[in-house]
Amino acid sequence: MKNSPLRVLFVCTANICRSAYADVRSSELLATPDTPGRLDVSSAGTMGFDAAPIDPPMAEQLWSRGVDPSWFRSRRLNADMLDDAHLILTATALHRSFILDERPTALPPATLIRPTMSCCTCPASTHSTTSIVSASVTRMPWMKVPFLPSLASASSICGPPPCTTTG
Secondary structure: OOOOOEEEEEEEOOOOOHHHHHHHHHHHHHOOOOOOOOEEEEEEEOOOOOOOOOOHHHHHHHHHOOOOOOOOOOOEOOHHHHHHOOEEEEOOHHHHHHHHHHOHHHOOOEEEHHHHHHHOOOOHHHHHHHHHHHHHOOOOOOOOOOOOOOHHHOOOOOOOOOOOOOO
16 A cells, blocks of 8 residues: 555546546646656546546537547446545536535545645646546536536636536
8 A cells, every 4th residue: 555546536417528637637747757656647527428538528628628539438437436545526516416425535635626626735737637536617507406516616726717508
């Protein structure tokens, strides 16, 4: 365990937008010679598609940052992924609740991205990945449900949001 990497799992709904962006962008940011094998990032969706590419508007955002998202394929969340992760970062409280309903032992690693980012002391370049995903891409659900976060509660931390229509 001492030499094994910290395994971080990003979770959203379909794993083609928010968590996919966090996975691809984090992988690119972590691909440096001074951090080989220290962090292993992946993503999945609670209602995820299987082997779907990243959503086109999100892919455009990655391309605009010089990141090639063509390798990415979505995955549906399963118990093995939850058990293997050291830290689970969810896009919304609803995703966290879903995980804890399915796997109560996922607590304490299952946490929301936004509160986690407010506690981080990482370099600013790592903040932009998850803050864009967690704060800016959060959007209103198709119906008004009191326990889901509202768009008003998701203020942007690092500039304008990427555009998205699905995920």
